[in-house]
Amino acid sequence: MQTTLTEKQFKKLASLVYNESGINLSENKVSLLQARIAKRLRATRINSITEYIEYIARDQAEYTNFIDGVTTNHTFFFRENKHCEFILKTIDRTKHLKIWSAASSSGEEAYSIAVQLLSASYSFEIMGTDISATMLSIARKGVYPIERAQAIPADMLYRYFKKGMNDYQNYIKVKDEVKKHVTFTRYNLITDIAADTYDIIFCRNVMIYFDQQTKMKVVANLIKALKPSGYFIIGQSENLLGINPGLSSVTPSIYRKGS
Ligand SMILES: C[S@@+](CC[C@H](N)C(=O)[O-])C[C@H]1O[C@@H](n2cnc3c(N)ncnc32)[C@H](O)[C@@H]1O
CATH class of the missing domain: 1.10.155.10 (Chemotaxis receptor methyltransferase CheR, N-terminal domain)
Incomplete structure (x- = not known):
C-alpha cells in the first residue's frame, strides 16, 4: 500500500x-x-x-x-462587500442588470449580491459558475449552516432567508424569491467560452491560483463576455499587473471595459 x-x-x-x-x-x-x-x-x-x-x-x-x-472553495456571505456597495451607489436602477459570478464556489457571493439588489429594487439576473460540481450543488440548494449567516445584515437575513426546522434547525435557506434571480451552472474558466454578455462580472479570489499566462487567457475570455462599459471586479488581494485587456481602472479591484 x-x-x-x-x-x-x-x-x-x-x-x-x-x-x-x-x-x-x-x-x-x-x-x-x-x-x-x-x-x-x-x-x-x-x-x-x-x-x-x-x-x-x-x-x-x-x-x-x-x-x-x-479546488479551494473558501467563501462567505458579504465577502468584500465594498464591491456591491459600489454597484448600488453607481449603477442606476432603471436598467435590467445581467451579472456573472464567475468562480461562485458554494453560492454565497451570488446570493449576497442578489439580496442587496432586491432590497434596492433593482431588476437583475445573476449567473453563478464554478468548476466544482460539489460546490454548484450546494449553491443550487441554497442551504447553509446558521453560523455562516453572521455577516448577513439582520434585516436581509430576516427578509430573504428561512430558518430551518427539525433536522435543519441549525441551517438557513435562501428564499425562492431570491433564488429565482440566480442560476448556477458549471463553467471552466480556462476552457469554456461564454455564450452571453454581462453588465458586471465578478471574478474574485480565483486568479490567485493561476499563473500569469493563465490569468491573461482567463481575463481576455471574460472581457469578451463583458458589455461595453461593463464592470469587471476582482478580489481585493488580486491584481491585473502586466495584463492589458482593454480595461480602465476605477478602483484597484474594479475595472471598466473601454478607455
Ligand atoms: C476561493 S473560491 C472564491 C469564491 C468567491 N468568488 C469568493 O470570492 O468568495 C475559488 C473558486 O474558484 C473555483 N475555480 C478554480 N479553478 C476554476 C476554473 N478553472 N474554472 C472555474 N472555477 C474555478 C474553485 O472551484 C473555487 O470554488
Missing part, C-alpha cells in the same frame, strides 16, 4: 490539475495535494496512489471528483 506521493507522482498530478483547471500547484503544495488525494483514496477505497492515478485516467467521474477535490 503506497499512500505517500512521490515527486514523480506529484508532478504528474500537478500537471493534470494545471491542464484541466489552470490551478498552479507549486512544489510547496505537496502536503495539500497529499491530503486531498488521501480523501479520494478513502472515498474510492483505492489502496495506492499508483492505482488511483491509473483509475482517474480511465474513469471520467472520478477524474472530475479529483479536480473538484483540489
Whole structure:
C-alpha cells in the first residue's frame, strides 16, 4: 500500500490539475495535494496512489471528483462587500442588470449580491459558475449552516432567508424569491467560452491560483463576455499587473471595459 506521493507522482498530478483547471500547484503544495488525494483514496477505497492515478485516467467521474477535490472553495456571505456597495451607489436602477459570478464556489457571493439588489429594487439576473460540481450543488440548494449567516445584515437575513426546522434547525435557506434571480451552472474558466454578455462580472479570489499566462487567457475570455462599459471586479488581494485587456481602472479591484 503506497499512500505517500512521490515527486514523480506529484508532478504528474500537478500537471493534470494545471491542464484541466489552470490551478498552479507549486512544489510547496505537496502536503495539500497529499491530503486531498488521501480523501479520494478513502472515498474510492483505492489502496495506492499508483492505482488511483491509473483509475482517474480511465474513469471520467472520478477524474472530475479529483479536480473538484483540489479546488479551494473558501467563501462567505458579504465577502468584500465594498464591491456591491459600489454597484448600488453607481449603477442606476432603471436598467435590467445581467451579472456573472464567475468562480461562485458554494453560492454565497451570488446570493449576497442578489439580496442587496432586491432590497434596492433593482431588476437583475445573476449567473453563478464554478468548476466544482460539489460546490454548484450546494449553491443550487441554497442551504447553509446558521453560523455562516453572521455577516448577513439582520434585516436581509430576516427578509430573504428561512430558518430551518427539525433536522435543519441549525441551517438557513435562501428564499425562492431570491433564488429565482440566480442560476448556477458549471463553467471552466480556462476552457469554456461564454455564450452571453454581462453588465458586471465578478471574478474574485480565483486568479490567485493561476499563473500569469493563465490569468491573461482567463481575463481576455471574460472581457469578451463583458458589455461595453461593463464592470469587471476582482478580489481585493488580486491584481491585473502586466495584463492589458482593454480595461480602465476605477478602483484597484474594479475595472471598466473601454478607455
Ligand atoms: C476561493 S473560491 C472564491 C469564491 C468567491 N468568488 C469568493 O470570492 O468568495 C475559488 C473558486 O474558484 C473555483 N475555480 C478554480 N479553478 C476554476 C476554473 N478553472 N474554472 C472555474 N472555477 C474555478 C474553485 O472551484 C473555487 O470554488
